[in-house]
Amino acid sequence: MTNYLDFERPLAEIEGKAEELRAMARQNPEAHVEEEAAALDKKASDMLVKLYKELTPWRKCQVARHPDRPHCKDYIEALFTDYTPLAGDRNFADDHAVMGGLARFQDKPVVVIGHEKGSDTKSRIERNFGMARPEGYRKAIRLMELADKFGLPIVTLVDTPGAYPGKGAEERGQSEAIARSTEKCLQVGVPLVSVVIGEGGSGGAVAFATANRVAMLEHSVYSVISPEGCASILWKDAEKMREAAEALRLTAQDLKQLAVIDRIIAEPMGGAHRDSEATIASVGKAIGEMLAQMHNMSPKKLVEDRRNKFLSMGSKGLAA
Incomplete structure (x- = not known):
């Protein structure tokens, strides 16, 4: 069952009518509704294309937060083999x-780290909706140190509204851990x-995304x-979020233009949640290509490349 966003309501009505006609045909084979259903399908397809070609920054935020969007766990299960999770800080x-934890990507050993939001009420509560506490970032540090020690590439999957702002997290040194x-x-x-596979929120995202190569899915935000x-x-009014989204320049397209990210990964028409398998395959291809770009780089060169990437951000705008 498709979960429709508020701006997709007209689309929901058309697709719902098409499904009603098909249900009628299943109950009464003599009802000839194939042409009418096909016409509705065509209308829905055209509307979907129009809606997603004209997405505002706020609507992109809504798509990035869609509950059916593939999450970190889905990517790890589909793209990585021999995954061995490592727990605790x-x-x-x-x-x-x-x-x-440790895994193999395209049959090569790597360390993979990511935010996991959960896929239902129970898992979302367990995962704290992808909002990490200090021990989450310290676990990531431990995994990165392990990767560095054994010369393993690191892949991070970012999907968080931001680091958890609770009292306990602050008491245990949230900002220091980030x-x-x-x-x-x-x-x-x-x-x-x-x-960035969904939301890239604040320092909670930067703590994983200070990378040699940073990619974003087409309808993700950062x-x-x-x-x-x-x-x-x-x-002083959260209802002005649409204006804020415009001003923040948070879309993949804006950030590519500003050289904050390196590449945009296309999503299926209608967003990643409409075809998770195709989205995951596209992300896997992009990860493979980005890793291949650094295949022969020395440790010193990798560190220099990463530092220069972030130090140079904004320099074009300042020069202008």
Whole structure:
């Protein structure tokens, strides 16, 4: 069953009518409704194309948050073999919002790390909706150190509204853990590639995405703050999130133009949630190509490449 976003309501009505006609035909084989159903399918297909060609930044936020969008766990299960999860930060606890471990990608050993939001009520609560606590970032640091020690490429999958802002997280050093994770990304002498598969929220995303190569899915978003949070600060009104989304330049297309990311991965028409298998395959292809670009780079060159990438951001705008 398709979960429709609010701007997809006209599409939902058309597809619903087409399904009603098919249900009628199944109950009464003599009812000749094939042509009418096909016409509705064509109308729905045309509307879907029109809607997704004209997505505003706020609508892209809605698509990026779609509950049926493939999550980190789906990518790991589909793209990686021999996945061995590693748990805990060796200090406080295991954070289920962050998953990661040893695996093989295209039959080569790697370390994979990502935010996991969960796919139903129970798992979303267990995963804290993808909002990591300090122990999640410290677990990621431990995995990155392991990868660096054994010369294993690192793949990170970013999908978080932001780091968890709760009292306990702050008491255990949330900002320090995020900063250390970002620092560790800059220090490792192995290839590091990152893909924003849904939401890339604030420092919680940067802590995984300070990579040699950063890609975003076509309808994902990546920003210093959520549109609702930005609107609450600037206008004291979270309902102005549409204006905030426009101002934040958070879409993949904007960020590619600003050289914040390196590539955009196309999604199936209607978003990743309409064809998870095709989306996951596209992400796998992009990861393979990005890793291949760094195949012969020395540890020193990898670190320099990563640092220069981030130090140069914004320089074109300043020069202009």
